[in-house]
Amino acid sequence: PKSLLGKLLEFGSNTKKIGQDDPRKVIHSVKVGVALTLVSLFYYCQPLFDSFGVSVIWAVMTVVVVFEFSVGATLGKGFNRGMATLLAGALGVGAHHLACLSGHIGEPILLGLFVFVQATTATFIRFFPKIKERYDYGMLIFVLTFSLISVSGFRDDEILKLAKNRLSTILIGASACIIITIVVFPVWAGEDFHNLIANNLEKLGSFLEAFEGEYFKASKDGNSEDNKSLLEAYKSVLSSKNNEESLANFARWEPGHGRFQFRHPWKQYLNIGALTRQCAYRIEALNGHLNTNTQVSQEILSMIQDECTQMCSESSKALKELALAVKTMTKPSLADTHIANSKAATKNLKSLFQSNFREEANLLAVIPATTVASLLVDVVDCTEKIADSV
Amino acid sequence: PKSLLGKLLEFGSNTKKIGQDDPRKVIHSVKVGVALTLVSLFYYCQPLFDSFGVSVIWAVMTVVVVFEFSVGATLGKGFNRGMATLLAGALGVGAHHLACLSGHIGEPILLGLFVFVQATTATFIRFFPKIKERYDYGMLIFVLTFSLISVSGFRDDEILKLAKNRLSTILIGASACIIITIVVFPVWAGEDFHNLIANNLEKLGSFLEAFEGEYFKASKDGNSEDNKSLLEAYKSVLSSKNNEESLANFARWEPGHGRFQFRHPWKQYLNIGALTRQCAYRIEALNGHLNTNTQVSQEILSMIQDECTQMCSESSKALKELALAVKTMTKPSLADTHIANSKAATKNLKSLFQSNFREEANLLAVIPATTVASLLVDVVDCTEKIADSV
Numbered sequence: 218p219k220s221l222l223g224k225l226l227e228f229g230s231n232t233k234k235i236g237q238d239d240p241r242k243v244i245h246s247v248k249v250g251v252a253l254t255l256v257s258l259f260y261y262c263q264p265l266f267d268s269f270g271v272s273v274i275w276a277v278m279t280v281v282v283v284f285e286f287s288v289g290a291t292l293g294k295g296f297n298r299g300m301a302t303l304l305a306g307a308l309g310v311g312a313h314h315l316a317c318l319s320g321h322i323g324e325p326i327l328l329g330l331f332v333f334v335q336a337t338t339a340t341f342i343r344f345f346p347k348i349k350e351r352y353d354y355g356m357l358i359f360v361l362t363f364s365l366i367s368v369s370g371f372r373d374d375e376i377l378k379l380a381k382n383r384l385s386t387i388l389i390g391a392s393a394c395i396i397i398t399i400v401v402f403p404v405w406a407g408e409d410f411h412n413l414i415a416n417n418l419e420k421l422g423s424f425l426e427a428f429e430g431e432y433f434k435a436s437k438d439g440n441s442e443d444n445k446s447l448l449e450a451y452k453s454v455l456s457s458k459n460n461e462e463s464l465a466n467f468a469r470w471e472p473g474h475g476r477f478q479f480r481h482p483w484k485q486y487l488n489i490g491a492l493t494r495q496c497a498y499r500i501e502a503l504n505g506h507l508n509t510n511t512q513v514s515q516e517i518l519s520m521i522q523d524e525c526t527q528m529c530s531e532s533s534k535a536l537k538e539l540a541l542a543v544k545t546m547t548k549p550s551l552a553d554t555h556i557a558n559s560k561a562a563t564k565n566l567k568s569l570f571q572s573n574f575r576e577e578a579n580l581l582a583v584i585p586a587t588t589v590a591s592l593l594v595d596v597v598d599c600t601e602k603i604a605d606s607v
Numbered sequence: 608p609k610s611l612l613g614k615l616l617e618f619g620s621n622t623k624k625i626g627q628d629d630p631r632k633v634i635h636s637v638k639v640g641v642a643l644t645l646v647s648l649f650y651y652c653q654p655l656f657d658s659f660g661v662s663v664i665w666a667v668m669t670v671v672v673v674f675e676f677s678v679g680a681t682l683g684k685g686f687n688r689g690m691a692t693l694l695a696g697a698l699g700v701g702a703h704h705l706a707c708l709s710g711h712i713g714e715p716i717l718l719g720l721f722v723f724v725q726a727t728t729a730t731f732i733r734f735f736p737k738i739k740e741r742y743d744y745g746m747l748i749f750v751l752t753f754s755l756i757s758v759s760g761f762r763d764d765e766i767l768k769l770a771k772n773r774l775s776t777i778l779i780g781a782s783a784c785i786i787i788t789i790v791v792f793p794v795w796a797g798e799d800f801h802n803l804i805a806n807n808l809e810k811l812g813s814f815l816e817a818f819e820g821e822y823f824k825a826s827k828d829g830n831s832e833d834n835k836s837l838l839e840a841y842k843s844v845l846s847s848k849n850n851e852e853s854l855a856n857f858a859r860w861e862p863g864h865g866r867f868q869f870r871h872p873w874k875q876y877l878n879i880g881a882l883t884r885q886c887a888y889r890i891e892a893l894n895g896h897l898n899t900n901t902q903v904s905q906e907i908l909s910m911i912q913d914e915c916t917q918m919c920s921e922s923s924k925a926l927k928e929l930a931l932a933v934k935t936m937t938k939p940s941l942a943d944t945h946i947a948n949s950k951a952a953t954k955n956l957k958s959l960f961q962s963n964f965r966e967e968a969n970l971l972a973v974i975p976a977t978t979v980a981s982l983l984v985d986v987v988d989c990t991e992k993i994a995d996s997v
Contacts (some may be wrong), residue, residue, distance in 0.1 A: 232731070250723040253723070253726045253750070258719075263638075272889065277758065281747065328647075336643045336644070337636045337637050337640035338636070340640070341633065342634075343638035357672070364667050365664055369650070412650060428976040455888070456846075456849070459848075463684050
C-alpha cells in the first residue's frame with residue numbers, strides 16, 4: 218500500500234506541476250467536460266431526443282474526438298469530419314441505390330466490392346504527403362462513414378434518414394466544440410507558434426550571452442547555476458521542427474484573432490524557424506568547446522577575449538532584438554547595428570590573428586581558440602540571415 | 608478541364624512514386640480493404656447479425672480506426688481500445704446504477720455530473736507526458752465509452768447488453784485487424800526502427816567519405832553529382848528524433864519477430880540515435896565549410912591533406928562498420944581498429960601543426976583549415992562514443 222500511496226502523491230505533484238506550468242491545460246479539460254455535458258443534454262431533453270433518436274451518440278462521439286487543445290486543431294478536425302461525412306454520406310447513399318438495382322444476390326457482393334475499393338483507395342491516398350498533412354483525419358472519417366452508410370443500408374431501408382441524422386448530429390457536435398473552443402478562453406495555435414519562434418530566437422541569444430561569461434570564466438562564479446540553465450535552453454531548439462510544423466498546420470485553420478489576420482504569413486515563420494535551427498546547430502558545436510577550454514592557455518584567451526566578447530554580446534543583442542521584433546511584430550530597429558558591430562569585431566579578430574600571433578610559438582595551443590572564434594563567425598553569419606528574413 | 612487532367616496526371620505519377628518507393632504501402636491499403644470487407648460480412652450473414660444487432664457498426668469502426676501501418680501501432684491501438692472499453696464500460700454501468708438509485712429528478716443531474724467529472728479528469732490526464740506517449744488513444748476511448756454507456760443508459764434499460772455488445776464487437780474488430788496485420792505481409796515497426804538507426808549511421812559514414820573527396824577536390828570531378836546526394840543525405844538525420852521516438856514506441860508493443868525478441872532493448876537504439884544526431888550536428892557545421900575552402904591556400908591544404916583524409920576515411924569506415932554491426936546485430940570487429948587509426952591521425956595532425964606551421968607567416972590562412980580539422984576531431988570523438996554504446 219505504501220507504493221500505491223507514493224504513486225498517488227506523485228500523481229498529485231504531477232497534476233500540480235502541469236497545472237502551474239500551463240493553466241490553459243486545466244481550463245481546456247473543463248471546457249471538454251462542459252461541451253460533453255451540454256451535448257449529452259440531448260438525451261435528457263425529450264423533444265430533442267425525439268427528432269434525432271439514437272443518432273445523438275454521434276454528437277457525443279464528435280465532441281470527444283474533435284475537441285482539441287488549440288482552436289486551429291479543433292477547427293481543422295471539425296471541418297474534416299463535417300466535409301468527409303457529407304461526401305461519404307452522399308456517395309454511400311449512391312452506392313446503396315446502385316447495389317439495390319442489382320437484385321437480391323448481387324447486392325451484398327456489389328456492396329462488399331464498393332467497400333473494398335473505397336477503403337483501399339482512401340487508405341492509399343492517406344500516404345500522399347500533402348493529404349497526410351491536412352486531411353488525414355478527413356480521409357479516415359470518409360472511409361468510416363461510407364462503410365457505415367452503405368453497409369447499414371443493406372439492413373435499414375431508411376438509409377436516407379440515417380445519413381441525414383448522422384450528418385446533422387455530427388454538425389451539432391462539431392459546432393458545439395468550435396463555439397466553446399473559440400468563445401471560452403481560446404487557445405490559439407497561431408499565437409503559440411508566434412511565441413515559440415520568438416522564444417527560440419531569444420534562447421539562442423541568451424546562450425551566447427551566457428557562453429561569453431562562461432568561456433572566459435569571469436570572476437563572478439556565483440551565478441553559474443543561472444548560466445547553466447541558459448546554456449541548456451537552446452537544446453530544445455534543435456528538435457523543435459515537428460512542433461513548429463504542426464503548429465503552422467493548425468494555425469492555417471484559424472480565423473483572424475488578436476494581432477493576427479487570417480492568412481497570416483505562417484510560412485515565413487517556418488523559414489525563420491529553420492534558420493534558427495541552423496544557428497542552433499552551430500551553437501551545439503560551440504557548446505562542445507565549453508568544457509575543453511582548460512586546454513587553452515590563459516594568455517591566449519585574454520588576447521582574444523575582447524573581440525570574442527564583443528562578437529558574443531553583439532550577436533546576442535541582435536538575436537534578442539530580433540526576438541522582440543517578432544514578438545511585437547515591428548521592424549527590428551537596432552538589430553542591424555548590432556550585427557554590423559559583431560561583424561566589425563569579427564574583422565578585428567581576424568587582423569588580430571594575423572598580427573599578434575605571428576610570434577606565438579605554440580600554434581597547437583591556439584587552435585581551440587580559433588575554432589571557437591570561427592564558430593562564432595558562423596553564428597554571426599546565421600544571425601545576419603535571420604535578420605534578413607524577419 | 609485541362610488543369611483537371613493535369614491534376615489527374617500528377618495524381619497518377621504520385622501514386623506510382625509512392626508505390627515504387629515503398630510497395631508495403633500498397634499492400635497495407637489492400638489489407639485494410641480486406642479487413643473492412645470481412646467485418647462487414649457480419650451484416651450480410653443473418654445468424655451473426657442476429658446475435659449482435661446494430662452493434663456491428665462498432666466492429667466496422669474499430670477496423671477503420673485501429674488498423675495502422677505497422678504491427679506495433681495496430682497492437683497498441685487495439686490494446687488501448689479494448690482495455691479502455693472494458694474499464695469505461697464497467698464504470699459506466701456502475702455510474703448508471705448509482706444514478707438510478709437517486710430517483711427520477713436526481714438521475715439526469717447525477718449522470719451529467721459524472722460525465723463532466725470523468726471527461727475533465729481524463730482530458731487532463733492526457734497531458735501527462737507518460738500517458739500521452741503510450742495511452743493517449745486509450746484515454747480518448749475511455750471518455751467516449753463512459754459517456755456513451757452512462758448516457759444511453761438513461762434511455763435504454765438494456766444497458767448491460769449494450770455494454771457487452773459494444774465490448775465484444777470491438778474485440779472482434781480489433782482481433783481481425785491484429786490477425787491480418789500480423790499474418791499478411793507484416794510491417795514491423797521494430798524492423799523499421801532497426802534499419803533507420805543503421806541507415807543513419809551509414810549516412811554519416813558516407814558523408815565523411817564524400818566530404819574527404821570534395822574538400823580536397825580530388826581530380827576526378829566526374830562523380831560530383833553522386834557526391835552531392837551523399838553530402839545531403841545526412842540532413843534527414845538532424846530531424847529524425849520524432850520519427851525514432853514513435854517507432855520505438857510502436858516497437859515496444861510488438862511480440863518477438865524475426866531476429867528480434869520481445870523486450871528487445873529498444874531504449875539502447877534511442878541512445879545510439881541520440882549520439883548519431885550529436886555527430887550529425889558536428890557534420891552540419893563541417894558542411895558549412897565545404898563551400899568556403901577556396902579561402903584556404905592550396906599549399907596549406909596539401910599539408911594537412913594526408914592526415915585529414917586519414918581521419919575522414921577511417922571514421923567513415925568505423926561508422927559504416929558500426930552500421931553494419933547494428934544491421935546484422937553482431938559485435939563490430941574492425942570498428943575499434945578504425946577508430947584507433949583515426950585517433951592516431953588526429954595526433955599526427957596535431958604534431959604537424961606544432962612543427963610545420965611554426966614558420967607559416969599567415970596564420971589567418973590556416974584558421975579555416977584548423978577549424979575543419981578540429982571539427983573532424985569532434986566527429987572522431989562522437990564516433991568513438993557511438994562505438995562504445997553499440
